[in-house]
Amino acid sequence: MSNLDKDLLLYAVTDRKNLGQTEFLTSIKQALAGGVTCLQLREKNLSREAFSAEAYAVKQLCQEAQVPFIINDSLEVALDCQADGLHVGQEDLQKSDFYQQIPSDMILGVSVQNVAQAKEAQAKGANYLGVGTIFPTQTKTDAVRVSRQTLAEICQAVNIPVVAIGGIDEDNMENLAGTGIAGLAIVNAIFGAPEIEKQSHKLKALAVKTVFTSRSVNLPPVLSIAGSDSSGGAGIQADIKAIMANDGFAMTAITAMTAQNTQGVTAIIESSPEFLQAQIATVFTDIYPLAIKVGMVPSPELMQVIAQELSLYQANNVVLDPVMVATSGAQLMKSETLDALKALARQATLITPNIDEAQILAEMEIRNATDMEVAAQKLTQELGCAVLVKGGHLVNDANDVFAQGNQVLWLNGQKINNSNTHGTGCTLSSAIAANLAHGEDLIPAIQNAKKYLSGILASQLDLGLGSGPMNHGYLLK
Numbered sequence: 001m002s003n004l005d006k007d008l009l010l011y012a013v014t015d016r017k018n019l020g021q022t023e024f025l026t027s028i029k030q031a032l033a034g035g036v037t038c039l040q041l042r043e044k045n046l047s048r049e050a051f052s053a054e055a056y057a058v059k060q061l062c063q064e065a066q067v068p069f070i071i072n073d074s075l076e077v078a079l080d081c082q083a084d085g086l087h088v089g090q091e092d093l094q095k096s097d098f099y100q101q102i103p104s105d106m107i108l109g110v111s112v113q114n115v116a117q118a119k120e121a122q123a124k125g126a127n128y129l130g131v132g133t134i135f136p137t138q139t140k141t142d143a144v145r146v147s148r149q150t151l152a153e154i155c156q157a158v159n160i161p162v163v164a165i166g167g168i169d170e171d172n173m174e175n176l177a178g179t180g181i182a183g184l185a186i187v188n189a190i191f192g193a194p195e196i197e198k199q200s201h202k203l204k205a206l207a208v209k210t211v212f213t214s215r216s217v218n219l220p221p222v223l224s225i226a227g228s229d230s231s232g233g234a235g236i237q238a239d240i241k242a243i244m245a246n247d248g249f250a251m252t253a254i255t256a257m258t259a260q261n262t263q264g265v266t267a268i269i270e271s272s273p274e275f276l277q278a279q280i281a282t283v284f285t286d287i288y289p290l291a292i293k294v295g296m297v298p299s300p301e302l303m304q305v306i307a308q309e310l311s312l313y314q315a316n317n318v319v320l321d322p323v324m325v326a327t328s329g330a331q332l333m334k335s336e337t338l339d340a341l342k343a344l345a346r347q348a349t350l351i352t353p354n355i356d357e358a359q360i361l362a363e364m365e366i367r368n369a370t371d372m373e374v375a376a377q378k379l380t381q382e383l384g385c386a387v388l389v390k391g392g393h394l395v396n397d398a399n400d401v402f403a404q405g406n407q408v409l410w411l412n413g414q415k416i417n418n419s420n421t422h423g424t425g426c427t428l429s430s431a432i433a434a435n436l437a438h439g440e441d442l443i444p445a446i447q448n449a450k451k452y453l454s455g456i457l458a459s460q461l462d463l464g465l466g467s468g469p470m471n472h473g474y475l476l477k
């Protein structure tokens, strides 16, 4: 019972109205395969015998999936099938004293609509509360509506977990972020969906986002989707260090492994699209990242997987570093990936091309600062995202130009005399992502990331025989 809080995260409640009899168990199997964390069997019109027989079958499925199984309304049925829990409403409590009758090791959930009912239920021994109806729903057309405000007050007033219920779906769920709920109970948006497993999976990521986002502000999770650099200066390794140094919790989805050092890349193994998809999906459905940095993506197929997954989970704060060629000269993206890269850029908050990459993306030559501005404006118009054209390869300064819509802004930096610049682009984009995850606005996020980068360049680490890596942790003891 200690993990009841987490078990309530995505709480599926069955509804026969959406389904034919033959599909019923299959639909439950699909919801369990999609990752629902709790299941309630809700039957309003079955005899006790029929309800118990069905409950026994569903209990087996939940047991296999290691998901708590709750019976709605009927203590007899819950006892017959040895369910993990029972859920009752205020009307059921008028008819019998479930608080006294329920075995002590059975979870008791109680529906409440206001703070007084919530406090009473907690005092009498409820283990969790269901609060609703939050949004209009066809499941219960006569139901009392509970406001977001009351939901938040109930969460404040009790110390047992609270789940919100009623009309919750992928479009309105996020309105409940910050209320203090432990989970979302969902009927139609799961069992009324054409593909129940896929839908459950998606709702799980959004439930993680809704419930945990406001709790992770001190160390916001940031996902880097990029390639591994065995020498540790660029790619995934630089990203982890930069995210950590900027007070983010770094997670990774690896697109490719490179055998690389400060002098060059000697071999590359790409992840399969399926494996990249699996990495992203497992992260989003468990620790929802508040920002995402995308780096080396060698092929169009991998680029498309990223675009598809980020759109599925409604990702925010996407910083895309369009890595094409390493500082050492190695080709890190196949040329046929360009269209897919542009498609992903349309979903991004910001793209951060260096001058070479901006030339390819904007299809123009860049010889001076004016050309950088023109390219940045052209790209923000074409792709709809903000654009930072980085001038790190210029000789005299480290000035980057930012463009978003009609706005153009120079973000100036002093050139630090250090030839060890392996991983500057990776580091900058990761630091920006971490700053965005902390809630900084885009321009300060970039300015602060540039300051961090100047600091680590100025600390003058000198490793390797080529353009060496930086000391990402120069401020750490």
Ligand SMILES: Nc1ncnc2c1ncn2[C@@H]1O[C@H](COP(=O)(O)OP(=O)(O)O)[C@@H](O)[C@H]1O
Pocket (backbone or CB within 6 Å): 353, 354, 355, 390, 391, 392, 393, 398, 399, 400, 413, 414, 415, 416, 417, 418, 421, 423, 424, 425, 426, 428, 450, 453, 454, 457
């Ligand atoms: N020597 C340097 N001193 C200060 N800032 C630098 C230096 N070199 C690069 N930068 C900054 O690092 C960031 C990465 O730029 P750049 O090196 O152009 O990208 P990439 O690594 O993708 O080629 C930019 O903000 C750029 O201004």
Ligand SMILES: Cc1ncc(COP(=O)(O)O)c(N)n1
Pocket (backbone or CB within 6 Å): 226, 227, 228, 229, 234, 235, 236, 258, 260, 295, 296, 323, 325, 326, 327, 332, 421, 422, 423, 424, 425, 426, 427
């Ligand atoms: C795996 C990997 N990803 C990206 C880069 C780009 O490095 P830079 O930041 O120097 O452009 C790299 N060298 N290796």
Ligand SMILES: [Mg+2]
Pocket (backbone or CB within 6 Å): 321, 323, 354, 425, 426
């Ligand atoms: Mg780069």
